[in-house]
Amino acid sequence: MDAGQCQATLMGPMNRKTALVRLDNERGRTPFGIGRHLLERASSLLYRVAGEDFDERVRRVAEQRDHVDPFGFDVEWTKWALLAVSVLYRHYFRVEVEGIGNVPQGRVLLIANHSGQVPIDGAVIAASLFYDADPPRAVRSMVEKWSQTLPFVSVFFTRCGQVVGVPENARRLLEMDEALLVFPEGTKGISKPFSERYQLKEFGLGFMRLALETQTPIVPIAVIGAEEQYINLGNIRTLAKALGMPVFPVVPQFLIPGAQMPLPTRYRVYFGEPLRFEGDPDDEDAVIQAKVDIVRATIQSMIIRGLKERRHIFW
Amino acid sequence: MGKAEGNGGRGKVAARDAHEYAEPPVVITGICGRLGRRLARLLHRERPIIGIDRRPFQGKPKDIKHEAIDIRRKKTRDVFRSQRIAAVVHMGIMHNPRSSSTEHHTWNVVGFQKLLDYVAQYKVPKLIVLSGAAVYGPNPDNPQFLTEDAPLMGSARFSELRDLIEVDMLAQSFFWKHPEVETVILRPCHILGEVRNASSNYLRLPRIPMLLGFDPMVQVMHEEDVVRAMILALRPGIRGVFNLAGREPAKLSSVIALTGRPTVSIPHPVAEMALKRMWRLGMTSFPAPELDHIKYVCMVDTTRARSVLGFEPKHDLASTVDAVFAGE
Secondary structure (H helix, E strand, O other): OOHHHHHHHHHHHHHHHHOOOOHHHHHHOOHHHOOHHHHHHHHHHHHHHHOOOHHHHHHHHHOOOOOEOOOOOEHHHHHHHHHHHHHHHHHHOOOEEEOHHHOOOOOEEEEEOOOOOOOHHHHHHHHHHHHOOOOOOOEEEEEOHHHHHOOOHHHHHHHOOEEEOOHHHHHHHHHOOOEEEEOOOOHHHHOOOHHHOOOOOOOOOHHHHHHHHHOOOEEEEEEEOOOOOOOOOEEOHHHHHHHOOOOOEEOHHHHOOOOOOOOOOOOEEEEOOOEOOOOOOOOOHHHHHHHHHHHHHHHHHHHHHHHHHOOOOOO | OOOOOOOOOOOOOOOOOOOOOOOOOEEEEOOOOHHHHHHHHHHOOOOOEEEEOOOOOOOOOOOEEEEOOOOOOOHHHHHHHOOOOOEEEEOOOOOOOOOOHHHHHHHHHHHHHHHHHHHHHOOOOEEEEEOOHHHOOOOOOOOOOEOOOOOOOOOOOOHHHHHHHHHHHHHHHHHHHOOOOEEEEEEEOEEEOOOOOHHHHHHHOOOEEEEOOOOOEEOEEEHHHHHHHHHHHOOOOOOEEEEEOOOOOEEHHHHHHHHOOOEEEEOHHHHHHHHHHHHHOOOOOOOHHHHHHHOOOOOEOOHHHHHHHOOOOOOOHHHHHHHHOOOO
16 A cells, blocks of 8 residues: 555545545555565666656656546656666667657557567657657557456556557547557567568558548658567467467467576668548548558568568567 | 435424525425435525435435425425426435345336326426436446446346336336426436445455456446436436446456555355355345346446436546545
């Protein structure tokens, strides 16, 4: 129990009448009530990694929004997540970012290739917009509804700005002028076997209808380096079904004790120039497909260029 | 959500006089509940009121006529036959998972069907039905804000909710079948206040249980705001379905923090098992499927209520939570 809660307990009835515990008082709360001491020690270490301007960046993100938005996004929680990700971002994957200036202000759809078995690519893109963009931005993205049934995961995702992947939520986020990250390949993309690395799967059409409807610019993103972090030999569909999981990849690495961490490949993230489309969002699939293909082809060519420029997987 | 109708004593039906009222009265069913009494007290100075409820009416203002009858009985028809009625506000929905399902069903569905017949037959121009956001049901794949046309999935996991959904559906089909009647369906989110509904009772627990690893966003609204919305809906020209909610959604933990009470986190499987057992022993008033309300999101989009109904909640989160303890 943290200080805020203790106070609430002790002050009981008086508290209720005078409502001392306002929402703002929660600013000091730690995620899951983790001990303050532990957090402080860990964070002082992380601050060194995250950089001097970390707090300044958090403040700039926070000033653009309410403390807790209607979706449950909470800057206080996201701060901790970003601190933790900074280690991966700066030292583990040593992410190189190119063209971050292409991301316009206001509502924007970030469309990226999805890869790497575990959605680290999402965290890396979010971190790049926080650590390397000016002004720093919070990225919202959408998660499988399955994640909502998992204890802790559901809270963690929600507080970090992830929303359940239904069109209504996406529309609302864009209307709130957020930056929304979408992987149109979905789980098919992230769980590709190693033999199909860097080959884009079919894109869903939903994001394009959404972009047309809300007049949102699309920024194509290519992520290089995630495909090699885990080597996937194939998927066991029956097991995935039995466990109620979207996919069940076979990754030998997971079985070797101590090798569960992804391989320390170097990530390269390319942001393309924003694409703007016009037309009727309720058009036939074929018309929408043609527009989606432009985005897909753009990302595929960015990937090919990125792979050409890459000298080594790990450096 | 509507509250349980107790088996109150049955008073005698007062003699009626067709010329008693200057203007046609408003009929309120379930008037003796806390919400009903609140509505009656707010409305009775402006409009004549007839209340239908088999329970006794404590502290009844003199100018309100109370018919202590069961809406399933023929005598209810007499209320409509003897005078013109300006509007019917239907709050007499029983939601008591403990009572038998037959009793539940005939009260909620058969009783309501009869009421609909009277409204159509005696040409009542306005019908307001108090449904609830629980008809949408808390689901992991709910959009953050459910609009009025979202499917009613509330009974998918909680079958006791079936007749509340049926009532809502009956009202919807009545809306289409009888365009001459302005039918309004209100679906408020969790109502907090002196009402003895599940959400207020939950906050009254001495130690408030949460599910370990879950802290969904919730909407709550003050009972007075619900009543205000009903009065707004009485205006001529208002029709259709309206979601209702308080000012801003909040984390469940923030709502609980405002009560100043301690919480206890329980893993969902344990809570479910314990609650099922306690339910069987009659030790709790919360059926196990209601745990989904503190696990998943079930929030409503109130754009329509704001723009068409002109409804703005008056109470903020703190005063809404305070209202739960107002009677203590």
